[in-house]
Amino acid sequence: DADVTQTPRNRITKTGKRIMLECSQTKGHDRMYWYRQDPGLGLRLIYYSFDVKDINKGEISDGYSVSRQAQAKFSLSLESAIPNQTALYFCATSDLGRSGDEQFFGPGTRLTVL
Amino acid sequence: GENVEQHPSTLSVQEGDSAVIKCTYSDSASNYFPWYKQELGKRPQLIIDIRSNVGEKKDQRIAVTLNKTAKHFSLHITETQPEDSAVYFCAASETLGNEKLTFGTGTRLTIIP
Numbered sequence: 001d002a003d004v005t006q007t008p009r010n011r012i013t014k015t016g017k018r019i020m021l022e023c024s025q026t027k028g029h030d031r032m033y034w035y036r037q038d039p040g041l042g043l044r045l046i047y048y049s050f051d052v053k054d055i056n057k058g059e060i061s062d063g064y065s066v067s068r069q070a071q072a073k074f075s076l077s078l079e080s081a082i083p084n085q086t087a088l089y090f091c092a093t094s095d096l097g098r099s100g101d102e103q104f105f106g107p108g109t110r111l112t113v114l
Numbered sequence: 115g116e117n118v119e120q121h122p123s124t125l126s127v128q129e130g131d132s133a134v135i136k137c138t139y140s141d142s143a144s145n146y147f148p149w150y151k152q153e154l155g156k157r158p159q160l161i162i163d164i165r166s167n168v169g170e171k172k173d174q175r176i177a178v179t180l181n182k183t184a185k186h187f188s189l190h191i192t193e194t195q196p197e198d199s200a201v202y203f204c205a206a207s208e209t210l211g212n213e214k215l216t217f218g219t220g221t222r223l224t225i226i227p
Contacts, residue, residue: 035217040123042203042219043158058214059115090157101146101207103215105157 002027004106023091032074116141120218137204144206
């Protein structure tokens with residue numbers, strides 16, 4: 001089945017370290033998103049990309065950067081991790097038209113910054 | 115930008131009873147309103163959605179209602195079952211090419227057997 005995958009699934013790192021979270025999809029979707037989930041705060045959009053040459057900031061992009069290496073790959077980087085970036089990170093994809101407006105989420109990456 | 119408020123944050127109901135979760139939004143241009151369900155340890159999944167040209171939509175035990183004038187929409191689950199226990203998120207978006215969703219803060223629904 002076509003799917004959205006994320007690596008790693010869990011990561012513990014230290015303050016100041018650079019870290020990259022990766023997202024891959026076999027759905028053939030053009031649109032990809034990165035969210036973070038914190039208890040009581042829901043899902044907040046970090047960055048999104050509507051095609052390979054398109055990158056857009058979401059509501060909480062400070063401290064993050066992204067790279068859309070190909071239609072199927074969208075990576076999130078924390079240049080210098082800090083403890084308040086400890087969260088559950090989700091990648092999602094969508095494709096206007098074929099699947100409507102539904103966003104399909106990956107399994108998540110749990111990141112802990114010590 | 116859009117702001118979505120969701121209430122209540124937690125909700126417990128007896129199995130077989132109904133559950134209602136409410137959301138309000140701020141941007142009158144929003145016209146697409148999905149609901150996602152996230153079971154414990156799982157990824158969010160779409161369960162139902164509604165567009166602004168429709169006032170109500172049903173899918174078996176789940177229904178969503180939309181009041182554009184008041185800028186609020188609600189999720190109704192009837193005849194609740196243990197498998198309905200999960201966190202539910204509402205969201206709002208302008209469509210027509212922009213699928214950028216703004217999510218509510220979530221409601222943890224617990225079904226009491």
